Amino acid sequence: MESLKLHSAGPDETLALGRALGAVLEAGDFIALVGELGAGKTQLARGVAEGVGANPDDVSSPTYAILQTYAGRLRLHHADLYRLRTEGDLHATGYFDLVDEPNAACLVEWAEQIPGAIPERALLLRLTKGPGPDERHFELVAQGGSTLAQRWVAALPTRQ
DSSP: OOEEEEEESSHHHHHHHHHHHHHHOOTTOEEEEEOOTTSSHHHHHHHHHHHTTOOGGGOOOOTTTOEEEEOSSSEEEEEEOTTOOSHHHHHHTTHHHHHTOTTEEEEEETGGGSTTOSOSSEEEEEEEEOSSTTOEEEEEEEETTOOHHHHHHHHSSSOO
16 A cells, blocks of 8 residues: 655645545545544545535534535535444444445545444545644555545645
């Protein structure tokens, strides 16, 4: 698994990166967002939602709702597994039905919390805080033959 790296200088750039990612999402794509609290996962998710044609104002961290779905050119399922601890907890939410839904993509925060939550074919996206207060670093790791990272980077106006 080769990784790619991107950088954001602030919230507007994180939103723009998300928008570009959403624009290249295809049905069946799965994005696992990994990063500490405040790393920019929800800001990126707003951009992804906008990129698929959904209203970014509808996006909030689904920590308490666990799952939210946004309608655009394809359905985007957004999950937050922060409060879940077991695969049984995850099954109770209907999560696995959404992951397998045709004509939809999935964006999951804290996916690493539960073994088995990340399908074999996925983009693992690690977000870390940079040295500046608003800087963020993104490490993209394609798993199981996912081409999403390459599509995303190719769609960016300039290599970051």
